[in-house]
Amino acid sequence: MIEIERISRAFGGLQAVREVSFTVETGSITGLIGPNGAGKSTLFNIIAGEIPPNSGRITLEGEDITGLPTHALFHKGLVRTFQIPHEFSRMTVRENLMLVPAAQRGETLLKSWLTWWKVIREDRAILRQADEVLDFLEIGHLRDELAGNLSGGQKKLLDLGRTMMTNAKAVLLDEPGAGVNRTLLGKLAEAIERLNRERGYTFCVIEHDMDLIARLCDPVMVMANGALIASGDMATLRENPEVREAYLGTGASGQAGAA
Known part of the structure; x- marks a missing residue:
C-alpha cells in the first residue's frame, strides 16, 4: 500500500530521519515505535504531506506521492489523525x-x-x-x-470516525492512545481492529503504549536516532537487545519484559 524508500530529512545540522525504508502492506496494522526524539513524528509528517523530505521516495499503491500536500493526499485516500484531536468544539x-x-x-x-x-x-x-x-x-x-x-478518549473516537467519512485507503494514527483512559482505549482498539478486519482499512500507528501496539500491530517498526533499527512482531522485538537498549534504555531488560 505505502512504500517508504530511503527517506531522509534534516533541520539545519540535525538529521531527524536517516534513509528510512519500509512497507505498509495492504490490509495491515503496522506499528511505528521508538523513544522520544527517534524521528517518528517527523517521518509521519513527511508521509502525511506536512513537510517534504530532503531525499527519498514515497508511493501509495504504486503512485509517487513524495512531497504532495496534505489536501492532495486526502483526495488520494491517505488520511491521518493527530495526537491532540482537532475537533470543531x-x-x-x-x-x-x-x-x-x-x-x-x-x-x-x-x-x-x-x-x-x-x-x-x-x-x-x-x-x-x-x-x-x-x-x-x-x-x-x-x-x-x-x-x-467530549472527553479525550471520546475525541479520539470522533477523530477515527472522521476518517470513516472519507474514501480512505490508508490511515495514519498518531498516538491514538495518548490521554485515553483504559476503558475507552479498549473501545478504540476494538474499533480499529473491526475497521481493519471488516472493512479492510490499512493503518500505520505511532504509539508509546506497548500493550496497545502488541494488541494491534504486526509488523512493528522500531526507530532510534532517526534510523530504522529493527522490525518484526512484538514478541520478537521484546527479545532484541538493540531495541531494549534504544527504546527502554540501559539495563531495562526487566522493563522490556513487562512491556
Missing part, C-alpha cells in the same frame, strides 16, 4: 462528521440555488452515513453533544 459530534466528505453540493452557492433538491438529498445521505459511523463506534448517544464537551 462548538459544533455537534454529528456535524463534525458531516463536514468531512469532500466536494459537497451545498458548499457551492450556485448549486445551492439551482439544484437545491440535490443538496437536500446529498445532505440526507451524509447524515445517514454520519449516524452509521457513530453507531459503529458506539458513541451514537453523543451525536447531538458539542464536540468540545
Whole structure:
C-alpha cells in the first residue's frame, strides 16, 4: 500500500530521519515505535504531506506521492489523525462528521440555488452515513453533544470516525492512545481492529503504549536516532537487545519484559 524508500530529512545540522525504508502492506496494522526524539513524528509528517523530505521516495499503491500536500493526499485516500484531536468544539459530534466528505453540493452557492433538491438529498445521505459511523463506534448517544464537551478518549473516537467519512485507503494514527483512559482505549482498539478486519482499512500507528501496539500491530517498526533499527512482531522485538537498549534504555531488560 505505502512504500517508504530511503527517506531522509534534516533541520539545519540535525538529521531527524536517516534513509528510512519500509512497507505498509495492504490490509495491515503496522506499528511505528521508538523513544522520544527517534524521528517518528517527523517521518509521519513527511508521509502525511506536512513537510517534504530532503531525499527519498514515497508511493501509495504504486503512485509517487513524495512531497504532495496534505489536501492532495486526502483526495488520494491517505488520511491521518493527530495526537491532540482537532475537533470543531462548538459544533455537534454529528456535524463534525458531516463536514468531512469532500466536494459537497451545498458548499457551492450556485448549486445551492439551482439544484437545491440535490443538496437536500446529498445532505440526507451524509447524515445517514454520519449516524452509521457513530453507531459503529458506539458513541451514537453523543451525536447531538458539542464536540468540545467530549472527553479525550471520546475525541479520539470522533477523530477515527472522521476518517470513516472519507474514501480512505490508508490511515495514519498518531498516538491514538495518548490521554485515553483504559476503558475507552479498549473501545478504540476494538474499533480499529473491526475497521481493519471488516472493512479492510490499512493503518500505520505511532504509539508509546506497548500493550496497545502488541494488541494491534504486526509488523512493528522500531526507530532510534532517526534510523530504522529493527522490525518484526512484538514478541520478537521484546527479545532484541538493540531495541531494549534504544527504546527502554540501559539495563531495562526487566522493563522490556513487562512491556
